[in-house]
Structures are given as C-alpha cells and as structure tokens.
Amino acid sequence: MSLLSVENLRVTFPSDHGPVDVVKGLSFELGRERLGIVGESGSGKSMTGRAVMGLIPPPGQVTADRLDFDGTDLRHLSKTDMRKMRGARMSMVLQDPKFSLNPVIRIGEQIEEAMAVHGAARATARRQRMMEALRAVRIDDPERVARLFPHELSGGMGQRVMIAMMVVLEPALMIADEPTSALDVSVRGQVLESLDDLVRRRGMGLMLISHDLNMVARWCDRILVMFKGKIVEEVGSGALYQAQHPYTRGLVASLPRIDEDRARLPVLDRDAL
Amino acid sequence: MIRVQDLSVKFGDTTVLHDVSFDVAAGESFALVGESGSGKSTILKALSGQVKPHQGSVQIGTAPDALTNRLALARQVQMVFQDPYGSLHPRRSVDDTLSEPLAIHRLPNRDQRVLDMLDAVGLPRRFRFRLPHELSGGQRQRVAIARALMLDPPVLLLDEPTSALDVSVQAEILNLLKSLRAEKQLTFLLVTHDLPVVSFLCDRLAILRAGRIVEVADVARLRTGAFTSEYGQELFQSSVE
Numbered sequence: 001m002s003l004l005s006v007e008n009l010r011v012t013f014p015s016d017h018g019p020v021d022v023v024k025g026l027s028f029e030l031g032r033e034r035l036g037i038v039g040e041s042g043s044g045k046s047m048t049g050r051a052v053m054g055l056i057p058p059p060g061q062v063t064a065d066r067l068d069f070d071g072t073d074l075r076h077l078s079k080t081d082m083r084k085m086r087g088a089r090m091s092m093v094l095q096d097p098k099f100s101l102n103p104v105i106r107i108g109e110q111i112e113e114a115m116a117v118h119g120a121a122r123a124t125a126r127r128q129r130m131m132e133a134l135r136a137v138r139i140d141d142p143e144r145v146a147r148l149f150p151h152e153l154s155g156g157m158g159q160r161v162m163i164a165m166m167v168v169l170e171p172a173l174m175i176a177d178e179p180t181s182a183l184d185v186s187v188r189g190q191v192l193e194s195l196d197d198l199v200r201r202r203g204m205g206l207m208l209i210s211h212d213l214n215m216v217a218r219w220c221d222r223i224l225v226m227f228k229g230k231i232v233e234e235v236g237s238g239a240l241y242q243a244q245h246p247y248t249r250g251l252v253a254s255l256p257r258i259d260e261d262r263a264r265l266p267v268l269d270r271d272a273l
Numbered sequence: 274m275i276r277v278q279d280l281s282v283k284f285g286d287t288t289v290l291h292d293v294s295f296d297v298a299a300g301e302s303f304a305l306v307g308e309s310g311s312g313k314s315t316i317l318k319a320l321s322g323q324v325k326p327h328q329g330s331v332q333i334g335t336a337p338d339a340l341t342n343r344l345a346l347a348r349q350v351q352m353v354f355q356d357p358y359g360s361l362h363p364r365r366s367v368d369d370t371l372s373e374p375l376a377i378h379r380l381p382n383r384d385q386r387v388l389d390m391l392d393a394v395g396l397p398r399r400f401r402f403r404l405p406h407e408l409s410g411g412q413r414q415r416v417a418i419a420r421a422l423m424l425d426p427p428v429l430l431l432d433e434p435t436s437a438l439d440v441s442v443q444a445e446i447l448n449l450l451k452s453l454r455a456e457k458q459l460t461f462l463l464v465t466h467d468l469p470v471v472s473f474l475c476d477r478l479a480i481l482r483a484g485r486i487v488e489v490a491d492v493a494r495l496r497t498g499a500f501t502s503e504y505g506q507e508l509f510q511s512s513v514e
Contacts, residue, residue, distance in 0.1 A: 213440065256444075
C-alpha cells in the first residue's frame with residue numbers, strides 16, 4: 001500500500017489579477033521509496049512539499065480530491081491533529097541548517113525538545129534516543145556534538161543534526177526540500193547518504209525536492225519533473241538522459257558537462273513549451 | 274595580466290593562504306576550484322584589495338600602484354558576486370546602479386553608455402528604470418555583470434557567478450560571459466566548485482586545498498580526468514559520480 005496518495009492537488013494564491021494556481025492538479029503516489037521532484041524556481045515543487053505538510057500559509061489555499069497519508073485523510077484534519085502528525089509521522093528538512101536550528105540552544109537539547117513536544121519517553125530514554133539519532137546520521141562522537149551550539153558546527157554537520165532531529169521520532173515520511181544546496185559538494189554526499197540509509201533501514205518514504213537534476217538522478221528511484229505547477233514527466237532514475245518531454249530534455253541539455261566541447265550551451269526556449 | 278606571487282594571508286593567527294603563486298595571461302580564463310575554506314575566495318579578495326597580503330604580492334595589469342590607488346584599481350578589475358539578490362542595492366534602479374561608476378570616474382556620455390551596456394548584456398532597454406525586485410534572478414545577474422563592465426576593466430573576477438541560478442538560466446549567463454569575453458578580450462578569474470562550469474568557460478584551473486595550490490592544470494586534463502594530484506582525482510571523482 002502506498003504511504004502517500006495525492007490526487008488533483010491544487011495550491012492557489014490570490015493576486016491582483018484573481019487567484020493564481022501555483023500547483024495545478026498534481027497526482028502522485030509515494031511508497032516506501034525515494035521520490036525525486038525536480039523543477040526550476042517557480043515550478044511549484046516546494047509548494048507541493050509544503051502542501052503535503054500542511055504548511056501553506058494563508059492566504060494560500062490547498063485543495064485536493066485525495067490527500068491520504070498512511071490511512072489518514074489529511075484534508076479534514078484539525079490544526080491540533082495536524083500538529084501531532086507533523087514531526088512525529090512526517091517531517092521536513094529545509095535548505096539551510098543555519099536558519100533552522102535555534103542558535104542559543106545546545107544541539108542535544110534541541111533534539112530532546114522535539115521528543116518532549118511529542119510526549120515521547122522519560123528524560124533518560126530521550127537522551128539515549130538522541131545519541132542514537134546522532135549516531136544514525138553518522139556523527140561519530142555524539143557526546144561531544146550534543147554539547148555544541150549550532151554555530152560550532154560545519155554546514156554538513158548542521159544538516160545532519162537537522163536530519164537527526166527529524167528522524168528521532170521515526171517518521172514514516174520525510175520531505176527534504178533542497179537539503180544540500182547550502183552545502184559544499186564534498187559534504188553533500190554524506191548528507192544524502194544519511195538520508196538514504198534511513199530510507200533503507202527504517203523503511204521511510206523520502207520525497208527529495210531539488211533543482212539539481214544529477215543529484216536527484218543519482219539518489220532517487222523515480223523522478224517527477226515539474227514545470228509551471230504541473231508534472232510534465234515521470235522518469236526512472238537511470239532514464240533521465242532518455243527523457244522525452246522537451247522541457248526535461250532542454251534542462252538536461254543546458255547543463256554543462258565535465259568534458260564540455262560545445263561552444264555555446266543550448267538555452268531553453270520557454271515560449272515554445 | 275594577473276600575477277600572484279608567494280601570497281600569504283593571515284586572519285589573526287590563522288594562515289588561510291600559504292605561498293600561493295600563479296599567473297594569468299591577458300585574455301585567458303583561469304579558474305580556482307576547491308571546497309569551502311580552501312582559500313579561493315580569499316585570493317579574489319586580495320586581488321580586489323579587500324584583504325591585505327601578509328606576505329607576497331598581487332598585481333593586476335601594468336599599474337604598479339593599483340592597490341594603493343583605488344580608482345585606478347577599479348578601472349583594472351571588477352567583480353561579479355554569487356548572489357544577485359544580495360549584490361544589488363534594493364532601492365536603486367538599474368539605471369542608478371549602472372550610472373554610479375561613470376559618475377564616480379567622471380566619464381562623459383553616461384546615457385549612451387548605459388544603453389549600450391544594456392544591449393551588450395542582453396537586457397531589454399525597458400528594464401532601465403526598474404528596481405532589482407522587479408527582475409528575475411538571471412536578469413539581476415545580467416545587471417551585476419553590466420555594472421562590472423561599465424568602466425571597461427580588462428579583468429573580471431567572478432565569484433560563483435551562476436551557482437545561485439536555475440540550470441537553464443545558468444546556461445544563459447555562461448553563454449553571455451563567454452561571448453563578452455570574446456568580444457571585449459576580457460581576462461577571467463573564476464572561483465567555483467562546479468567543475469563542469471570550468472570545463473565550459475575556462476582555459477586553465479588551479480586546485481586549492483587548505484590554502485595551498487595542489488595542482489595547476491589545463492582544462493584538457495579536466496575533461497579527460499587526468500589530474501596528477503590525488504586530491505585533484507578525488508574532486509574529479511566526486512564531480513562525475
């Protein structure tokens with residue numbers, strides 16, 4: 001059974017020229033797998049992730065024919081119930097750990113706080129689970145790291161701490177919105193490996209939202225390509241370079257290659273799409 | 274055109290650059306690659322006079338006193354930054370941004386120069402009196418490039434000029450930089466962590482690690498992955514994976 005079923009998802013914002021749909025009737029299923037969503041700025045990929053999490057701020061409006069997560073209909077959940085769901089059953093990792101961590105609270109405390117909010121366990125048990133979570137994202141000396149403040153961490157380490165905070169409650173679904181774009185190339189791999197690990201070992205569903213085609217192709221099982229609020233194509237991860245839709249092909253072609261010999265890069269003709 | 278000799282830079286007690294030396298010929302496009310903290314941006318800062326060398330020297334063009342004469346330096350070298358959202362003044366129109374260097378350097382024909390530059394970077398003339406927030410990321414980066422070229426400097430320092438942009442917009446900006454370089458015979462010094470961008474835009478590259486140059490190579494060696502240093506190979510591998 002699929003973990004998340006979405007049918008005809010729409011996200012609408014009012015504007016001076018009447019309501020504007022930023023996500024236009026999206027349908028997809030997510031099992032316990034790694035699903036990539038790629039697209040450029042403004043394609044609606046982040047809004048899709050936020051809509052599932054119930055994080056579209058007013059005046060934005062979310063409608064769907066179906067929005068089921070693990071047997072629960074998310075459309076009719078009260079705010080309180082949704083809050084219980086978020087964090088515990090589904091969580092989200094955002095782009096930049098510098099802005100997502102509280103700068104004046106020690107790492108260990110912040111992770112324990114996440115558990116306390118969801119009423120998990122006693123203090124000693126919480127501490128133990130916090131250490132385990134840090135170890136699970138491949139932080140070798142959790143004792144030391146738990147005592148640090150966010151500014152004492154590198155970017156890659158910060159992002160792994162964020163992931164540890166998200167997985168400590170063992171959510172069934174993780175939405176990662178550009179989890180590595182604020183990070184150095186050399187540590188991107190480590191962060192993605194920790195996420196990958198959790199999908200495999202705990203059977204978590206992962207939705208990886210990114211503009212980086214190559215990264216998504218490498219780390220996901222399936223890829224949805226979004227353009228102007230719609231899914232234009234679904235491709236298997238190995239088949240990105242055989243993609244059919246002109247938009248996907250245009251994106252792939254406009255990437256410079258390491259053995260580049262073209263004098264000019266082909267530019268996407270948006271009007272032709 | 275650019276000569277960096279035995280450059281060392283210290284911040285407090287920490288040495289961030291150790292005896293870095295390289296030359297960039299006129300009209301050449303040279304890349305500095307490495308991870309964050311490897312010192313690549315510090316080299317740009319030393320060249321643009323934002324940090325003082327602890328030891329060694331940097332020289333751009335022929336003017337020997339360029340680093341003490343800021344106006345002369347500005348005519349020799351300009352910089353394009355990573356984030357077009359941060360590098361443009363939010364309350365100043367495109368016209369203000371592009372006219373300011375002309376006013377400071379008391380150059381004539383400002384009106385015509387601004388219009389010519391808009392054409393050169395492929396921005397429609399109707400954008401002239403818009404504010405940055407009315408432009409897309411790619412258009413803003415075009416304004417930043419236009420501003421850098423207003424004084425006709427022979428050298429451009431490019432600090433991750435496309436890494437904040439979408440892939441299709443990145444292609445447009447890379448094409449623009451390449452054609453501007455050919456048209457105006459510019460010398461580029463590009464800082465990036467993106468090896469494919471180097472392959473497209475540069476002739477040679479230096480690989481930096483922890484404040485030292487570990488290898489200087491032709492772009493041909495990058496294309497075939499034939500770096501001689503171990504670290505160069507490591508970077509190449511993490512990039513093709």
